[in-house]
Amino acid sequence: MIRFDWPIALLLLIGLPFLARASRRVRGAATVLPFRLAALALAIVGLSGQHVAAPATRLNVVFAVDRSDSVSPAQWARTEQFLEEAQRARRPGDRLGLVSFGGDAVVEHVPSEDARLQSSLRPKSIDTDIGAAIERALSSLPPDGGRRIVVVSDGNDHRGNALEAAKAARAAGVEISVLPLLRERQPEVLVDSVVAPPRVGAGEKFDVNVIVRSTVAQPAFVELSAGGRSWGRQRVSLPAGALSVPFQVTAAGGGWIQLQASLEAAQDTVRENCVGRAVVRVLGAPVILYAGDGRLPEVLAAQGLRVERVTADGLPGTISELNRYDAVVLDNVPATTLSRGQMEALRRYVADLGGGLVAIGGPNSFGVGGYAGTALEQALPVSMDIRQRVALPSTAIILLIDESGSMGKLGQETAKVELAKETARSVVDLLSERDLIGVITFDQSYKWLVPLTAARNRQQILDQVSRLRAGGGTEMYPPLSAAYEALAPLNIKIKHNIALSDGLTDPGEFERLVRQMRSEQMTLSAVSIGKDADLRFMKKLAEWGGGRHYHALDDYSVPQIFTAEALIATRSYIVEEKFQPVRLNTELLGTIPAVPALRGYIAASAKPAAEVHLRSAQRDPILVSWQYGLGRAVAFTSDAVPRWAADWMTWKDFAHFWSQTVRWAIRSRTGTLDVRTELQGASVRVAVDARDAAGDFLDGLKMEATVVGRFEQPVELRQTGPGWYEGRATLERPGEYSVAVTARAGARVVARTHEPVVLSYSPELRDTESDGGLLGSIAEMTGGEVLSRAADALKRARGARDMRETWPWLLSAAAVAFLAEVTVRRLPAAAASVEALRRRLRRGPDAADSMYAEADRWKPTAEQTRSASTDELARLYIARLRQSRKE
Numbered sequence: 001m002i003r004f005d006w007p008i009a010l011l012l013l014i015g016l017p018f019l020a021r022a023s024r025r026v027r028g029a030a031t032v033l034p035f036r037l038a039a040l041a042l043a044i045v046g047l048s049g050q051h052v053a054a055p056a057t058r059l060n061v062v063f064a065v066d067r068s069d070s071v072s073p074a075q076w077a078r079t080e081q082f083l084e085e086a087q088r089a090r091r092p093g094d095r096l097g098l099v100s101f102g103g104d105a106v107v108e109h110v111p112s113e114d115a116r117l118q119s120s121l122r123p124k125s126i127d128t129d130i131g132a133a134i135e136r137a138l139s140s141l142p143p144d145g146g147r148r149i150v151v152v153s154d155g156n157d158h159r160g161n162a163l164e165a166a167k168a169a170r171a172a173g174v175e176i177s178v179l180p181l182l183r184e185r186q187p188e189v190l191v192d193s194v195v196a197p198p199r200v201g202a203g204e205k206f207d208v209n210v211i212v213r214s215t216v217a218q219p220a221f222v223e224l225s226a227g228g229r230s231w232g233r234q235r236v237s238l239p240a241g242a243l244s245v246p247f248q249v250t251a252a253g254g255g256w257i258q259l260q261a262s263l264e265a266a267q268d269t270v271r272e273n274c275v276g277r278a279v280v281r282v283l284g285a286p287v288i289l290y291a292g293d294g295r296l297p298e299v300l301a302a303q304g305l306r307v308e309r310v311t312a313d314g315l316p317g318t319i320s321e322l323n324r325y326d327a328v329v330l331d332n333v334p335a336t337t338l339s340r341g342q343m344e345a346l347r348r349y350v351a352d353l354g355g356g357l358v359a360i361g362g363p364n365s366f367g368v369g370g371y372a373g374t375a376l377e378q379a380l381p382v383s384m385d386i387r388q389r390v391a392l393p394s395t396a397i398i399l400l401i402d403e404s405g406s407m408g409k410l411g412q413e414t415a416k417v418e419l420a421k422e423t424a425r426s427v428v429d430l431l432s433e434r435d436l437i438g439v440i441t442f443d444q445s446y447k448w449l450v451p452l453t454a455a456r457n458r459q460q461i462l463d464q465v466s467r468l469r470a471g472g473g474t475e476m477y478p479p480l481s482a483a484y485e486a487l488a489p490l491n492i493k494i495k496h497n498i499a500l501s502d503g504l505t506d507p508g509e510f511e512r513l514v515r516q517m518r519s520e521q522m523t524l525s526a527v528s529i530g531k532d533a534d535l536r537f538m539k540k541l542a543e544w545g546g547g548r549h550y551h552a553l554d555d556y557s558v559p560q561i562f563t564a565e566a567l568i569a570t571r572s573y574i575v576e577e578k579f580q581p582v583r584l585n586t587e588l589l590g591t592i593p594a595v596p597a598l599r600g601y602i603a604a605s606a607k608p609a610a611e612v613h614l615r616s617a618q619r620d621p622i623l624v625s626w627q628y629g630l631g632r633a634v635a636f637t638s639d640a641v642p643r644w645a646a647d648w649m650t651w652k653d654f655a656h657f658w659s660q661t662v663r664w665a666i667r668s669r670t671g672t673l674d675v676r677t678e679l680q681g682a683s684v685r686v687a688v689d690a691r692d693a694a695g696d697f698l699d700g701l702k703m704e705a706t707v708v709g710r711f712e713q714p715v716e717l718r719q720t721g722p723g724w725y726e727g728r729a730t731l732e733r734p735g736e737y738s739v740a741v742t743a744r745a746g747a748r749v750v751a752r753t754h755e756p757v758v759l760s761y762s763p764e765l766r767d768t769e770s771d772g773g774l775l776g777s778i779a780e781m782t783g784g785e786v787l788s789r790a791a792d793a794l795k796r797a798r799g800a801r802d803m804r805e806t807w808p809w810l811l812s813a814a815a816v817a818f819l820a821e822v823t824v825r826r827l828p829a830a831a832a833s834v835e836a837l838r839r840r841l842r843r844g845p846d847a848a849d850s851m852y853a854e855a856d857r858w859k860p861t862a863e864q865t866r867s868a869s870t871d872e873l874a875r876l877y878i879a880r881l882r883q884s885r886k887e
């Protein structure tokens with residue numbers, strides 16, 4: 001292998017041919033030119049810093065030793081013994097170095113022949129960064145000789161960049177061997193974390209979960225104190241693993257509550273990790289907007305929440321009106337009672353303003369409430385599409401659409417018949433492929449626009465519906481009779497009719513016909529269109545037919561009504577049977593135990609990104625949540641009244657369940673700046689969400705942040721998204737810190753706030769076992785070994801090569817060539833000798849000598865000379881000579 005330090009110098013070689021051509025015009029230059037070109041070429045290659053590979057004669061080894069808190073005294077004693085043995089095993093010429101690392105890495109000794117392998121530094125011992133140790137060791141290795149890094153660690157890396165650093169070492173031709181510091185299994189208990197909501201309202205009850213871990217099964221005591229008082233001391237049986245110990249605390253007053261959990265167990269090795277801390281901010285009571293007719297407002301108010309009750313149609317229609325609430329609860333609210341603007345405002349309230357949304361089921365909500373295809377469905381964690389559900393029965397639906405002249409306009413807006421087309425499209429899209437649909441249009445007469453056909457033929461059905469035109473009188477009785485005759489012979493469980501008309505029809509025996517349909521398990525719903533519709537007649541039709549009556553008040557409600565009717569018709573959306581909800585192990589339920597039985601729910605499908613907390617025996621979601629944009633949304637597909645939740649009414653945790661569910665969805669209430677902190681080992685990630693009072697993003701701010709503790713540490717916050725600023729800081733030691741944030745627009749201060757951060761103890765003390773797998777991967781990736789003896793760390797590297805400089809030899813040769821040129825130019829005899837040699841090499845033997853040799857070849861023999869005359873001999877000689885030249 002050849003390497004050049006300055007390869008650009010080789011470009012000078014391009015000029016040598018031009019120099020040679022120019023020199024030929026000078027008299028005598030041909031003699032000295034080879035020496036001149038050789039001298040210049042050798043000098044150029046020498047100046048380029050050429051190195052050539054040769055077998056290595058020395059070894060360079062840097063030992064990277066772990067000085068973090070997770071290394072026990074016994075493990076450190078093993079490290080010191082290993083370094084002493086390596087010192088003794090060193091051969092003459094070997095160069096050893098030492099890097100000590102924790103959360104940072106420092107070079108204690110650069111590789112040298114007289115370095116002492118003794119570590120005296122512990123850089124940021126509360127953290128471990130193996131990647132930084134490899135990078136620092138790599139940078140300290142000299143470029144020549146065999147090169148090796150030996151990592152001595154327990155393998156518990158907290159930064160996650162060790163393998164990337166190992167790839168860089170492999171690319172540089174450096175192998176990494178490892179000495180895993182395996183930890184003897186000892187009994188150990190610790191408080192892993194104290195989980196509490198970051199903010200709660202004044203007077204609010206909230207859950208605190210103390211997560212404890214133990215390496216052996218044993219009894220222990222866990223105590224939680226908050227606000228200067230004890231909130232409970234529990235005796236628990238610790239398994240060999242993790243256990244969540246629940247507590248409940250009531251927030252009194254405002255400001256901050258400091259929580260402290262302590263753990264006591266008989267079998268323990270390290271005491272420092274038996275205390276965990278957290279800080280909770282107490283705000284004013286959250287304000288909840290409730291729409292519905294249930295008793296939840298009183299339940300939530302008793303839990304310390306402020307609740308405002310409105311009717312469904314009284315929901316705000318703009319996000320600015322919704323912005324004053326922390327969450328919105330919809331209790332059995334049908335989408336058909338909401339306008340398009342109201343539902344879009346709810347969606348944006350959750351996605352853009354970070355508001356909370358809780359939707360509670362009932363016979364008028366979710367699928368049967370017309371949520372499908374709406375902005376409300378977009379914000380919820382469930383989909384109304386359950387066509388893949390196994391229990392879905394076959395259905396036959398007939399749409400009876402009035403196309404009389406009175407259907408031409410809906411007020412001054414869209415023609416009613418155009419709305420009917422959109423309605424049919426909504427219904428067809430919601431039916432499964434094995435369902436049947438038919439469309440009858442009528443004025444003074446009727447016709448089957450679409451005979452009963454499988455819903456899988458969607459495009460053909462929609463093509464027919466698109467041909468609807470309004471005109472003529474109205475006679476509804478014949479098409480109703482035709483629908484009855486078409487459905488009667490079908491062996492299908494669900495047979496449903498939907499009539500859309502203004503009700504201004506000729507008389508007929510409607511009551512007798514519709515009641516007959518009802519007696520044969522056929523249902524009929526009626527939709528009144530227009531302000532001049534005969535509401536009394538249309539309501540009677542729905543009453544006789546066992547269906548529902550709707551009044552289309554605007555051009556948006558008609559498709560929603562028909563969508564709801566299509567879902568009502570498929571009665572599997574309403575599942576009414578007693579079942580025991582299956583509780584899944586999720587954070588939302590917290591300390592809530594197994595829930596009582598329910599007697600029904602609305603079938604729905606959980607969206608892919610949603611988390612299911614309760615489900616039915618048929619695996620349908622009952623309690624589902626997700627993050628939607630900046631906010632959170634929850635869906636409870638059963639109800640909160642005695643119809644389906646009768647057993648819940650007397651459940652002692654009924655109020656606790658609903659308080660916790662709503663509180664989970666409540667948005668952050670930190671004003672203009674929402675500061676969020678996340679501990680990752682000994683690092684704290686700081687994120688700031690900056691918005692104005694209207695919820696608009698604040699971009700381009702100069703964000704100043706400082707971590708205030710024993711010392712102040714500035715944090716650089718950079719904008720990474722709309723109104724979103726991020727940065728990271730490293731905490732020096734365990735303790736309580738505060739992250740102070742100031743936002744400036746030019747010289748003006750926009751907002752100031754602060755957020756507490758608590759590092760209970762060194763994150764290294766969470767590690768109860770060694771991670772030999774990571775160390776093994778590093779060794780395998782770079783061609784190193786997992787060591788057991790110090791002598792193996794100093795074995796000659798396989799295939800190790802030195803890169804040796806060639807410039808002294810090249811420049812010496814160039815000097816010799818230059819002296820030769822001078823000699824030739826100064827000494828005529830030397831020049832003549834060189835010229836003769838050059839010609840001989842170029843032309844071969846002398847021409848005259850060649851001719852004489854040729855002549856001797858054809859010289860007559862002695863016998864020929866005696867027998868021939870001189871004249872004959874001359875002619876023979878010339879003839880033979882000519883013949884040889886031809887040949």
